[in-house]
Amino acid sequence: MVRIADVAELAGVSKATASRALSGRDHVAEATRKRVVEAAESLQYAPSTAAVGLATGRTRRIGVLMPTVSRWFFSQVLEGVQAALVKHGLDLMLYCALPGTPARERIFRDFMRRKRMDGLIAIGIESSDPEWERLRQIDAPIVGVVGTTPGSSLVAIDDTHAAMRATEHLLALGHREVVFLGGEARDPGAANVHRDRFTGYTRAMTAAGLGASVRHVPAPSTVPGGYAAAVDALGSQDRPTGIVGVCDEVAIGAIIAARRLGLLVPGHVSVTGIDDHEYAEMFSLTTLSQKPRAQGRAAVDLLLARIEDPSLAPSTTSLKARLIVRSSTLALDASVAAPGTRDGSHGP
């Protein structure tokens, strides 16, 4: 079996330098690193991470726990986390499981143990959730992304503020019949987020004297979810002229539904989202832009700082969502009357 000493000898460096160069843990001059890696490759040296772990007490692995990878926001956060961990030479252990599934239960019961990982990034686990208590027992640093996580560091946008801005944008355009579309209690990993966004919408409506017109059409926060809910909302007698989508996927579903119903966006109905999803531009969607990849990177920074210094107080990194006005929104007095509205007039 090839040992680190053999690699060091061939590369003409000390064992400590060879070890540092291969672990990527500390700085080694690029030329030296290259020489060591070449020596290791020519000797087919495979360092035993198990042995490294026993020696240092570190696993060099970070756990990432999330409800799903198949929604845009979650996939983007994950890719941001991955990119940052690769830079630090750390492995990413993924635990992806929808709430309420046997896999979820098994992950919490069997996998969330301290010595598997040096720290955990928990995406979409909310403070009200009893699962947080179970996570605390792993006794390793945890950083949350999305939701509220007392006692742990957190990366998030101000969801209340983002939805308030989206609603205010529609109100400033003269819209009065504005519904909040999407979000429901059983949304995996985002129930608090959706509650905060609904609060932001309600605040903006109330501040404009429209508290009595507050209206929530709940739906799964997906494109098909937004589509189905919008078919109902836009097909009803009291059709709104403005829709605040809980996220871009719901807003895009609403735009697709409107077009299928023969309604113009923004001519008959104005729609806003929150995200700046990769499809937002294609649908000319006015939205509050957030950067989930940056949230993933920020979570890694917070986590590594706490691993280095466990006495560090938990902190919150609040990222700003920025309004991007595209052409899914239009001033009410520039809008055309939709077919079948209450005044009986018909659009083009």
Next chain:
Amino acid sequence: MVRIADVAELAGVSKATASRALSGRDHVAEATRKRVVEAAESLQYAPSTAAVGLATGRTRRIGVLMPTVSRWFFSQVLEGVQAALVKHGLDLMLYCALPGTPARERIFRDFMRRKRMDGLIAIGIESSDPEWERLRQIDAPIVGVVGTTPGSSLVAIDDTHAAMRATEHLLALGHREVVFLGGEARDPGAANVHRDRFTGYTRAMTAAGLGASVRHVPAPSTVPGGYAAAVDALGSQDRPTGIVGVCDEVAIGAIIAARRLGLLVPGHVSVTGIDDHEYAEMFSLTTLSQKPRAQGRAAVDLLLARIEDPSLAPSTTSLKARLIVRSSTLALDASVAAPGTRDGSHGP
């Protein structure tokens, strides 16, 4: 420090049984497992995976290498792999990096080493790719998903056949001007897949005596990619009446583009996909259905078999794609003339 012997004593079982119950490696009666887990929890026992690894020579970790998690197919395969690994009590180490990025280079150089993982599932690494040679050097079992992987086991659908079936469906409806939309050489992790699908389309066209009408409009295989390419193809003088999308995302982009151009789907243009994406039903998309989650599960089965018995010959699991006819396709003689077509007539 709490040892396994303490847990065994409290649970009233042997050390071997306690170890088996906690590792999930072998069968243990459910009542026994529960007693051991409760004992471990009350003692706050955390097994050292490093020590376990040194003792058994196994890491209990499986690597998953893929170009991206933010495309539907890849995210679904990943969730299928995750669910299967959790059942076996195995950790998933994710290596997600787009080809051509520094992260990709770093992952191949520093992370693909045998003793980090017991085996690797490589999604979207193709046989022609020099990266395959580098992967072979990790000297652990590898199973591929998507593409061709000589010397390793593979899970895939027959891409040539799937595209042939989609094209034949349009030809049987009487369409003659049928283009192939999407797919290009730089598509991350799917260039061979797209080449095979184009081959299937070409074969069906040629068999119908339409070899001279073969037409490829390349585009990134995403919804916005399909949208942009379809705007070009449908806005041109020689507008096709049928579109074979390289995948559902491209086909859906084409439907969105057609509607924006004022064309009816399927009234003016028929569109097919390959996937059965979660949006397919919302767009009434006729498609060839594949089950990427099942492909992920099958990859885990193949990999674990090879880890148990490394002498096992590589095998290929070819899954069938099934035609699902929805209403994005229509017989040519039932179609309406599109506005601005060469005969000068106008649709509704």
